Amino acid sequence: MHILIPAAGMGKRMGASHNKLRLQLLGKPLLAWTLEAVAAAEAIEWIGVIGQPEDFPVWEALLGDLHLPQPVHLIPGGETRQASVFNGLQALPETAEQVLIHDGARCLATPDLINRCAHALKTYAGLIAAVPVKDTIKIVNREGVVVQTPERDSLWAAQTPQGFRVEPLRIAHELAVAKGWEVTDDAALFERLGYAVHIVLGEETNLKITTPSDLPLAERILQHRREQGQGVIAS
Numbered sequence: 504m505h506i507l508i509p510a511a512g513m514g515k516r517m518g519a520s521h522n523k524l525r526l527q528l529l530g531k532p533l534l535a536w537t538l539e540a541v542a543a544a545e546a547i548e549w550i551g552v553i554g555q556p557e558d559f560p561v562w563e564a565l566l567g568d569l570h571l572p573q574p575v576h577l578i579p580g581g582e583t584r585q586a587s588v589f590n591g592l593q594a595l596p597e598t599a600e601q602v603l604i605h606d607g608a609r610c611l612a613t614p615d616l617i618n619r620c621a622h623a624l625k626t627y628a629g630l631i632a633a634v635p636v637k638d639t640i641k642i643v644n645r646e647g648v649v650v651q652t653p654e655r656d657s658l659w660a661a662q663t664p665q666g667f668r669v670e671p672l673r674i675a676h677e678l679a680v681a682k683g684w685e686v687t688d689d690a691a692l693f694e695r696l697g698y699a700v701h702i703v704l705g706e707e708t709n710l711k712i713t714t715p716s717d718l719p720l721a722e723r724i725l726q727h728r729r730e731q732g733q734g735v736i737a738s
Contacts (some may be wrong), residue, residue, distance in 0.1 A: 504548045504621040506541055506664070507591040507598045510534055510558075510607035511580030522558050523712065524607050529725055533712055535565055536610035536725075542571040543614040546621035549692055550575045552607070553587045588689055589676045595669060601625075602672070604689055608712045611724055616706050617664055624666040629693045631666075632705035632734040633659040643687050662705040665690050671698060 510524050524534040534552075541547055550573050559577050566575055579595045580587035581642060588604060595602060601624045605612065616632060623630050636658040644652040665688060675692035678684070686692055690700045706723050710717060 504546045504603060504608075504624070505551070505595055506547050506603040506605060506617075507551045507553060507578075507588065507595075508534075508537060508541065508605055509514055509580070509584050509585045509587045509591070510537075510552050510554045512584065512608075520557075521557065523559070524648045525561060526712075526718070528610065528712075528718060529717065532565060533610045534562065535569060536722050537605070537607050537612070538565075538569060538571060540610070540612055540614055541543060541605065542573055542619060544617035544621065545614075546618045547573055547586075547603075548572060549596065549599075551578050551591050552576070553578045553580045553591045555580055583685075585676070585686060585689075585692075589680065592669065592676060599669050601666065602669050603664040603666045606711060609663055611706075611721055612662075612664070612709045613706060616703075618708065620664040620703050622699065624668075625700070626696050627646050627666075627701045628671065629665075629667045629690060629698050629700040630703050631688070631690045631700060632662040632664055632709065633702050634662065634705045634707060634709075636660050637703070649730060659662055659702060660705075661688060661690065662709050662711075663688075667693060671696060 525532050541550060551577060552562060554577060556579055562577055576651060581590055600654050603620055620630060620632055636655055639651055639655060640658055641649045644650050671694060672689065675696050679692055693700055710721060712721060
């Protein structure tokens with residue numbers, strides 16, 4: 504299985520002056536945790552990290568320290584996550600038929616989740632890791648007034664990995680460029696083409712590191728795994 508890891512964002516909500524994936528978590532950059540989890544998944548054979556060239560020297564040094572068993576390719580990103588994934592798709596080997604896409608900032612995903620998504624992709628054309636929503640969700644208009652309360656049973660919070668057959672996803676991204684579509688995840692493009700996107704049960708701990716308050720929470724999760732004898736990336 505091939506996997507693309509978007510890692511090009513600056514993380515403005517984190518308040519960092521550089522790529523937030525360079526921030527330290529228990530003594531290692533955030534991206535190191537992501538890469539170690541991905542590399543520990545038996546299904547993964549090829550890894551592409553999509554980033555900004557200015558970060559490549561940092562990532563090359565990191566890869567030298569990690570000694571991952573799979574080949575890792577650094578791919579120049581775009582101005583948006585969507586543009587970066589488009590670049591990543593162009594860099595896949597011609598033999599790639601399926602691809603997982605996993606945000607570099609979701610550094611707590613376990614190898615088990617990645618393997619389950621890879622396995623499910625043998626059956627489905629498109630899928631996302633997701634968890635049921637626990638809170639009551641309100642739809643609010645521009646005036647700040649609640650206009651609808653959707654049934655919670657039908658609401659799921661999307662995570663990554665997301666997985667797709669490569670060719671239709673390439674077509675979806677090419678159409679997005681041509682038509683000016685802008686979406687927040689690749690599944691939304693897949694849906695626009697009428698493809699079914701299936702759910703793979705995600706993990707409550709599969710957080711996306713977005714704001715400074717996420718870092719201490721991530722540390723507690725990793726420390727708890729160690730205390731439970733699970734290691735830092737085991738499921």
